[in-house]
Amino acid sequence: MRIRLLVAAAGGLSMAALAAFFATEVLHAEEAPAALAHDQPAPTPVSSVVGEPTPDQTAEDPTPTKPDDAPSDAEPDESEDESDEVWVGPPDVIPDCEAKLAEAGIEYKPSRIPLHKTKSGITCGAAQVVRYTKGPGGISWGNPQVTCGVALGMAKLEGIIQEEAERHLGRRVKRIKHMGTYSCREMANYPGWVSEHSYANAIDIKYFALTNGKEIPVLGKYPRDGAEPKDAAGRFLRAVARRTYDEHAFSVVLTPSFDRIHRNHFHLDMARYLVDGT
Numbered sequence: 001m002r003i004r005l006l007v008a009a010a011g012g013l014s015m016a017a018l019a020a021f022f023a024t025e026v027l028h029a030e031e032a033p034a035a036l037a038h039d040q041p042a043p044t045p046v047s048s049v050v051g052e053p054t055p056d057q058t059a060e061d062p063t064p065t066k067p068d069d070a071p072s073d074a075e076p077d078e079s080e081d082e083s084d085e086v087w088v089g090p091p092d093v094i095p096d097c098e099a100k101l102a103e104a105g106i107e108y109k110p111s112r113i114p115l116h117k118t119k120s121g122i123t124c125g126a127a128q129v130v131r132y133t134k135g136p137g138g139i140s141w142g143n144p145q146v147t148c149g150v151a152l153g154m155a156k157l158e159g160i161i162q163e164e165a166e167r168h169l170g171r172r173v174k175r176i177k178h179m180g181t182y183s184c185r186e187m188a189n190y191p192g193w194v195s196e197h198s199y200a201n202a203i204d205i206k207y208f209a210l211t212n213g214k215e216i217p218v219l220g221k222y223p224r225d226g227a228e229p230k231d232a233a234g235r236f237l238r239a240v241a242r243r244t245y246d247e248h249a250f251s252v253v254l255t256p257s258f259d260r261i262h263r264n265h266f267h268l269d270m271a272r273y274l275v276d277g278t
Helices: 015-031 055-060 097-103 148-168 232-246
Strands: 004-006 107-117 123-134 145-147 173-180 202-210 215-217 252-254 266-269 274-277
Touching: 097 148, 123 148, 145 148, 148 173, 148 202, 148 232, 148 266, 215 232, 232 252, 232 266
Parallel strands: 252 274
Antiparallel strands: 004 274, 107 123, 123 145, 173 202, 202 215, 202 266, 252 266
16 A cells, blocks of 8 residues: 655645645554544644644654656745745646647636635635546546646546556546536545635546446455455556556545545545645
């Protein structure tokens, strides 16, 4: 089982505090991957995270590492004042988004989720939102509403999926069943922490349907707890999940190996930090 953290950049959390939170979650997931959601420790809410983590946190925190091909700014500048708050929120605008979508072979329709704040104080929505209608791999997704960044990630993912489907299953994937993209809410497991779904900056994948109609579900087929896959479907799912993270199609990849909440789907998002939950 691989569960790793790299804090890349950030957007209301200090870098050290964000690293401490996910390090705590990673350590817990390694110790008890099948723990129920209510058994997991709750992180400090966004509104109250300030400065450095506590000594107890830093004692066991893994040191974030930087992949060889990561951008040069993928780690925080230690010369900056660490007391400065950076914020997790709607994704940054991608310059020339339309041109990048076209270059990636994506067919899409413009869409809108206006930025707004809820009564509970959560900011939701995003500046660049599209309906993803077709990508370069010819996979049907059901026209999900996603950010420009997620659309670009989906196009890259399609290439990975088709390569691994042909390698392990001898067929291509025709359709993907997802469980949602936009949902203005906090993280299901951690009240006070805003989900990337609040910005349509995430997608949850339930199963893959092949050209012969066979469905490959995440539930029951993805090998958990570091176990070897039992069949071709398991090998396909693990290869897709690992390549999705390793090749930077998405910055956060969570699978059934991460926690019980993700037992039946892959959660993929474009957060400003990196989490390998494969």
